[in-house]
Ligand SMILES: Cc1ncc(C[n+]2csc(CCOP(=O)(O)OP(=O)(O)O)c2C)c(N)n1
């Protein structure tokens with residue numbers, strides 16, 4: 142039996158277990174939409190294609206499945222670029238389907254033609270232009286396979302309108318044959334023996350985990366490893382939740398806005414076991430000074446991450462879950478002796494760093510943004526809560542003052558740092574986890590970058606909560622201006638903003654506001670327990686800064702403190 | 704660390720866009736390309752690309768890993784540091800005044816190359832060899848007046864064990 146391209150697309154979606162799509166229609170994809178409407182796949186009509194990609198990203202992170210976004214050619218396609226680039230930096234498995242002008246018009250500057258495959262080549266794991274209907278099923282299958290396997294990432298498939306209408310015989314290609322694509326899952330055991338030896342000998346070991354641990358679902362293995370070797374753990378922003386925030390071995394986040402003890406420990410340790418990280422400059426600061434006294438083990442599935450920024454003693458290419466599983470078995474077979482004794486001095490040193498310089502802020506007349514996050518944590522810690530963030534100070538305070546016990550509960554645009562990410566990502570996460578409480582911790586600047594998605598949330602009854610830390614500034618940039626540009630606040634005031642309460646109401650959502658510290662808890666309670674979509678506008682202290690802060694390019698021990 | 708030329712040989716799927724992925728990778732990540740040659744192999748659908756890049760050792764390692772990561776690349780070999788043969792061809796259009804013709808032909812003879820086009824005012828010379836040979840003939844012809852030059856860039860293969 143012959144199927145049209147659009148029908149083949151639906152078949153593959155079903156085979157791949159896609160039950161939700163985020164998308165926006167247009168001329169080049171009407172055929173696909175026409176077919177989509179006949180299936181029971183749920184389509185969430187976003188209000189901007191960028192929102193669609195971020196929603197697919199949030200969906201993927203919250204569900205552990207591949208997120209899918211469908212858009213039209215030309216402007217629909219170009220609007221996806223920021224979302225794709227963000228998913229690429231954070232290694233999030235999404236498939237983006239773009240419509241394209243009919244094949245005979247490609248290259249003619251046709252109406253709404255754009256070379257989206259060319260544009261997204263450097264920010265996708267791979268991408269395809271389908272030129273022959275007979276290739277469609279195979280390409281789609283490969284796209285899903287590539288998105289989720291190895292180091293995950295976004296894959297784009299550009300489907301010309303005539304291909305969506307053409308017909309071909311269909312058979313779901315069960316096996317994917319890609320001779321040029323062979324991610325290394327199994328680590329070299331010889332290397333692991335060396336790692337174990339280092340673990341045995343180390344006096345001041347520490348673990349630095351990242352998003353790779355979350356992506357490979359190896360948080361349980363990591364926790365087992367850390368606990369049985371009694372090695373303290375820090376993570377990157379992307380790794381928050383990979384290790385329980387309540388564990389005594391938890392050091393807090395590392396890097397530019399990391400905790401004092403995490404940054405100090407990294408400089409003092411003699412063994413750093415880096416797992417599923419890529420040593421972003423926001424983590425390392427000045428690379429020559431980073432973990433300078435330490436041997437470094439680097440475990441990652443992507444060989445390009447290893448020795449890209451930081452020289453390492455033992456590279457291990459492999460899947461984090463499999464590798465940590467092996468390490469745990471190897472450690473089991475070993476007598477590590479009286480670990481408490483051996484670690485006492487090191488853990489005491491760390492405890493002293495923690496007590497001299499804890500994360501802190503001063504209460505005052507006005508609402509402190511950190512206080513809002515602390516209260517938010519208190520009120521939601523016993524519920525299944527997913528936090529998404531925008532970008533800037535709000536993101537860093539969420540990372541510092543909310544404590545994550547489990548992976549998949551903190552969703553942020555880490556690598557690209559996209560303002561406007563949080564609300565659509567929350568919509569995606571809420572779609573994946575209808576019973577969870579999903580909160581977007583937002584800044585007043587960022588929220589205006591994809592505010593239109595409020596309509597999406599309300600339309601689909603997604604009870605997302607937006608907590609705006611409203612400082613009337615592009616706060617993070619203002620902080621740089623205050624600290625490094627002698628308080629010259631060029632173009633960072635956001636005084637001209639809408640009334641967020643009225644705006645929420647205009648969208649058919651609930652709008653709440655707190656102006657004094659004593660109102661914070663009541664507003665949070667009302668907002669968080671409402672069954673509806675809510676914006677909570679917290680008028681916070683305007684000039685609060687995020688501390689600790691390591692100036693860009695400085696060693697991470699050179700922290701500006703409160 | 705010192706930057707040296709490294710010869711890389713890639714086997715790639717002969718698909719549209721592959722070259723652009725490779726070139727984009729080099730430009731996007733600030734790697735440089737000294738020369739690049741592409742042509743089909745005898746196996747249908749597979750091309751060989753020879754790239755010469757100037758980089759220090761850690762950067763070459765990174766380049767090879769990044770190339771390997773591209774989906775359409777089947778194999779990445781580094782020839783530098785191994786036993787390999789390399790060749791480059793150049794077409795050199797040289798001004799051929801009557802009083803210089805004999806000398807040009809003598810050079811052509813010594814370098815075992817060919818004159819492939821003759822005009823009133825010029826000879827076009829085809830020369831093949833390693834980079835040293837090409838550099839040598841070019842430096843000899845230069846004083847006589849090189850009008851135009853086209854070079855293929857290096858192609859190279861491993862030597863088989865004897
Ligand atoms: C799309 C985009 N444009 C610009 C920036 C640069 N940037 C980083 S943080 C920031 C300020 C964000 O302001 P706001 O959302 O109010 O958050 P705050 O820092 O005040 O909490 C800006 C402009 C960015 N990250 N993303």
Ligand SMILES: [Mg+2]
Pocket residue numbers: 584585586610611612613614615616635
């Ligand atoms: Mg702000």
